Amino acid sequence: MEKEKGLLIVLSGPSGVGKGTVRKEIFSNPERNLVYSISATSRPKRPGEVDGVDYFFKTREQFEEMIERGELLEYTEYVGNYYGTPLEYVKKTLEEGKDVFLEIEVEGAKQVREKFPDGIFIFLIPPSLKELEKRIKNRGTESDETIKNRMEVAKEELKMMGLYDYVVENDEVKEACRKIKAIIEAEHCRRFRIQNKLEKLLGGC
Ligand SMILES: Nc1ncnc2c1ncn2[C@@H]1O[C@H](COP(=O)(O)OP(=O)(O)OP(=O)(O)O)[C@@H](O)[C@H]1O
Numbered sequence: 445m446e447k448e449k450g451l452l453i454v455l456s457g458p459s460g461v462g463k464g465t466v467r468k469e470i471f472s473n474p475e476r477n478l479v480y481s482i483s484a485t486s487r488p489k490r491p492g493e494v495d496g497v498d499y500f501f502k503t504r505e506q507f508e509e510m511i512e513r514g515e516l517l518e519y520t521e522y523v524g525n526y527y528g529t530p531l532e533y534v535k536k537t538l539e540e541g542k543d544v545f546l547e548i549e550v551e552g553a554k555q556v557r558e559k560f561p562d563g564i565f566i567f568l569i570p571p572s573l574k575e576l577e578k579r580i581k582n583r584g585t586e587s588d589e590t591i592k593n594r595m596e597v598a599k600e601e602l603k604m605m606g607l608y609d610y611v612v613e614n615d616e617v618k619e620a621c622r623k624i625k626a627i628i629e630a631e632h633c634r635r636f637r638i639q640n641k642l643e644k645l646l647g648g649c
């Protein structure tokens with residue numbers, strides 16, 4: 445019998461909602477078969493960020509070469525910088541039967557949906573827009589100009605919520621993580637049940 449492929453899990457949502465925080469919390473105590481796909485970006489490193497851990501940091505030219513060589517599963521230009529998911533790692537890891545976790549913005553998530561319709565798409569929302577702005581400001585990584593731009597983009601991104609399989613509110617980090625882990629577990633069970641039924645029906649053919 446063919447080896448069962450892993451699940452592709454996409455966590456998306458507006459800038460500052462807490463995607464990175466929630467993802468880091470999930471990976472502080474990861475499920476056995478869950479791996480994080482590190483993105484490539486042309487944005488400058490923030491203090492404390494490490495190449496190959498937080499992102500693969502590239503120049504714009506290097507990123508454009510990756511695009512031309514077809515090395516990205518999806519990519520976008522977000523508030524002046526490129527961001528994208530290296531394709532080979534995702535393909536190889538899913539083939540090995542491991543679940544792959546992407547933390548990306550909504551345009552990229554739309555592209556992934558087209559290529560991996562079986563993925564699990566989760567949209568993280570803030571308790572309110574006021575709280576969202578507070579979080580971006582408190583993080584202290586963005587200029588006032590960028591915060592304004594990210595908030596404008598965020599309002600548009602929130603309108604895409606309906607395209608996702610699940611919406612999770614990030615009010616309290618641990619609670620949001622618990623819900624996301626429960627979603628992954630439930631999806632595994634659902635797919636296992638369907639696969640089992642199929643094998644029972646067709647297994648003897
Ligand atoms: N549930 C929460 N309650 C309060 N603050 C939070 C919560 N989750 C995250 N934060 C804080 O909000 C800020 C933004 O979080 P984070 O960087 O994880 O967001 P993000 O969605 O990954 O942002 P970006 O898309 O810009 O990378 C951080 O300072 C983080 O500590």
Ligand SMILES: Nc1nc2c(ncn2[C@@H]2O[C@H](COP(=O)(O)O)[C@@H](O)[C@H]2O)c(=O)[nH]1
Pocket residue numbers: 457458459463483484487518519520522527528529547548549550551552553
């Ligand atoms: N489409 C993609 N979006 C990505 C990817 N990696 C990260 N992101 C998203 O970009 C914004 C900005 O990130 P920041 O680190 O500069 O704050 C945020 O929404 C990330 O989730 C990717 O590979 N593709």
